[in-house]
Amino acid sequence: ENHKIAYLDFNSLYPSTIATTSFPVGHPKVHVVPLAEQKVYWTRSEQIPFKGILKVFILPPIKLEVPVIPVKFDERLLFPLCRKCSLAYPNGANIKDYRCPHNDDERGWVSTCTSIELEEALNVGYRVTRFYRALHYEKWDDNLFKNYVAEFMAIKIHASGFPEGIEGKENEENFMKECREKFGIELQREKMVPDKAMRYISKLMLNSLWGRFSLRNGLSKSVVIDCPIELGEYDNNNSIEIQSIDTLTKEAILLTYKQKEEFIVEHDTSNMVISLWTTSAARIRLLKAMQKVADSSGCNLLYGDTDSILFSHPKDMECPLQTGPHLGDLAREYIGSEIKEYVGGACKAYALKMESNKNAKISCVLKVRGITLTADVCKILHFDSFKESVLQYANGGCDNEEDDDFDKGTITVENPNFIRRNLKDGMVYSTKMRKVFRPIIQKGIISNDLKIVNFGQK
Known part of the structure; x- marks a missing residue:
C-alpha cells in the first residue's frame, strides 16, 4: 500500500542501440595466451588489455542483486553467481535460508564475452582469474547504422504521429528539433499522420536489421517435387540429409532436407560480431536501468525482459528512472492506469x-x-x-x-x-x-x- 508499481520499456531498444553504439569493424587480431601466462587477477576494468571479445574464467561476487555476465546452462539463459548451484537446481527450488556452499573454483565458469560487458562486471565485483584468448579490434565505427536508423525512424515517427504528452506547436517544434540534433532524424510536420501499415513496415525494418547478420544457416528446407529425375538428384546429393518425404498428390511429394554440417555455407551477410555486440550493448542499457532501481532506497525489482523493467518504489518518492519521448528513452506502459498488483509466475x-x-x-x-x-x-x-x-x-x-x-x-x-x-x-x-x-x-x-x-x- 505504501508503494507504487511502475512498468517501463525502452522506445526501440535495439534500433537506438545500433544507432548510438560504436561497432568493431575490419578483421580482428587473434591473441592466444600461452598456458604459462593464462593466470591473471583482474578486479578493475582498466586491467582489460584488449578491446573486443575475450575468453576468460570469471568469478562472480558472493552477493549482487543485479548480476552482469550471462551464461547458458541446460538451455537456460542465466545470470547466476554460482555455476554449481545453477546446475544443481535445473528447475529452481524453494529453500528456506538458502546460502551457496561452494568455493571459487566451483562458483566460476569460462565465459566468452565482450569487453564492454566485462568492464561492467569488473566494476561491480566480478573477478577474472584466467585469460585464454581475445579477438582485438583496432578499428571502430560510431556511425555504422546511424543513417539507416534515422531514415526508418523518421518514417515510423511520421506514421505514429507526435508521442503522447507532446502537445502544442511549440512542444512539437522542440520535439522535431531534438530528434534532428540528437539522432539526425529529419521530421516534417505535414507528414505526421498516423498510418498503421507504414508504422508496421518501418518498425520491422528497424528491428530486423541487426538480426540479418546472424541468420541460422543449418535450418531445414522443404521443396515440392513432381519429377522423378529431380527426386533422384536430391537422393544422390551427399551434401544433404533427407529428413522426410510426404505424399501431397499422385504426382507430387513434399521433400524436407537439411544441409550436412560439414557442407553448410555461411549466409552472404553473416557477421556474428555485429549481432553479439548489439545484444551485449542492449543488455548494458537494461542493466544500468536495473542497477539504478536496485540502488534506490525502498525500491524492489519485480520483473525484467529484453527491453522492459517492472519495479516498485515508495509513494512518497519520485520514480528513480526518467521517461522521455525519444529513441532509446524509457516510456510508461499502460498510461492512464495505476498498477495495483503484480503476480509473476514464470518467464x-x-x-x-x-x-x-x-x-x-x-x-x-x-x-x-x-x-x-x-x-x-x-x-x-x-x-x-x-x-x-x-x-x-x-x-x-x-x-x-x-x-x-x-x-x-x-x-x-x-x-x-x-x-x-x-x-x-x-x-x-x-x-x-x-x-x-x-x-x-x-x-x-x-x-x-x-x-x-x-x-x-x-
Whole structure:
C-alpha cells in the first residue's frame, strides 16, 4: 500500500542501440595466451588489455542483486553467481535460508564475452582469474547504422504521429528539433499522420536489421517435387540429409532436407560480431536501468525482459528512472492506469491488476507465453486463478496432493477452436487444444518472503 508499481520499456531498444553504439569493424587480431601466462587477477576494468571479445574464467561476487555476465546452462539463459548451484537446481527450488556452499573454483565458469560487458562486471565485483584468448579490434565505427536508423525512424515517427504528452506547436517544434540534433532524424510536420501499415513496415525494418547478420544457416528446407529425375538428384546429393518425404498428390511429394554440417555455407551477410555486440550493448542499457532501481532506497525489482523493467518504489518518492519521448528513452506502459498488483509466475508469464485514473475501474492484464487467452480459456485461467496457482507453487504445492491438475499450481485449459495448419494437404483445421500452465522459476531460488534469490547468493 505504501508503494507504487511502475512498468517501463525502452522506445526501440535495439534500433537506438545500433544507432548510438560504436561497432568493431575490419578483421580482428587473434591473441592466444600461452598456458604459462593464462593466470591473471583482474578486479578493475582498466586491467582489460584488449578491446573486443575475450575468453576468460570469471568469478562472480558472493552477493549482487543485479548480476552482469550471462551464461547458458541446460538451455537456460542465466545470470547466476554460482555455476554449481545453477546446475544443481535445473528447475529452481524453494529453500528456506538458502546460502551457496561452494568455493571459487566451483562458483566460476569460462565465459566468452565482450569487453564492454566485462568492464561492467569488473566494476561491480566480478573477478577474472584466467585469460585464454581475445579477438582485438583496432578499428571502430560510431556511425555504422546511424543513417539507416534515422531514415526508418523518421518514417515510423511520421506514421505514429507526435508521442503522447507532446502537445502544442511549440512542444512539437522542440520535439522535431531534438530528434534532428540528437539522432539526425529529419521530421516534417505535414507528414505526421498516423498510418498503421507504414508504422508496421518501418518498425520491422528497424528491428530486423541487426538480426540479418546472424541468420541460422543449418535450418531445414522443404521443396515440392513432381519429377522423378529431380527426386533422384536430391537422393544422390551427399551434401544433404533427407529428413522426410510426404505424399501431397499422385504426382507430387513434399521433400524436407537439411544441409550436412560439414557442407553448410555461411549466409552472404553473416557477421556474428555485429549481432553479439548489439545484444551485449542492449543488455548494458537494461542493466544500468536495473542497477539504478536496485540502488534506490525502498525500491524492489519485480520483473525484467529484453527491453522492459517492472519495479516498485515508495509513494512518497519520485520514480528513480526518467521517461522521455525519444529513441532509446524509457516510456510508461499502460498510461492512464495505476498498477495495483503484480503476480509473476514464470518467464513471460505474469498478471497485472490496474485501476483507471479516470473512473477507478479495475482491469486485469494476463500474459502467458504459449497459451492463447481466448474467452473459453480465460474462464479458467484469469488473474485470481493465476495468483492462486503462483502462491501454491511458491509454497511448495497445494493442500490436496491427489489433485494432479492443481499440484504445485498447475492449471489445465482447453481451447475448443484452436486453428492448426497441415502442410501436407494444405488445409487449415479447427481442433481442440489442451494446454497446461504451471508456474516455474528456473533462474533462482524462492526465499521465505517469496522473493527470487540469485543462484550463488551467500
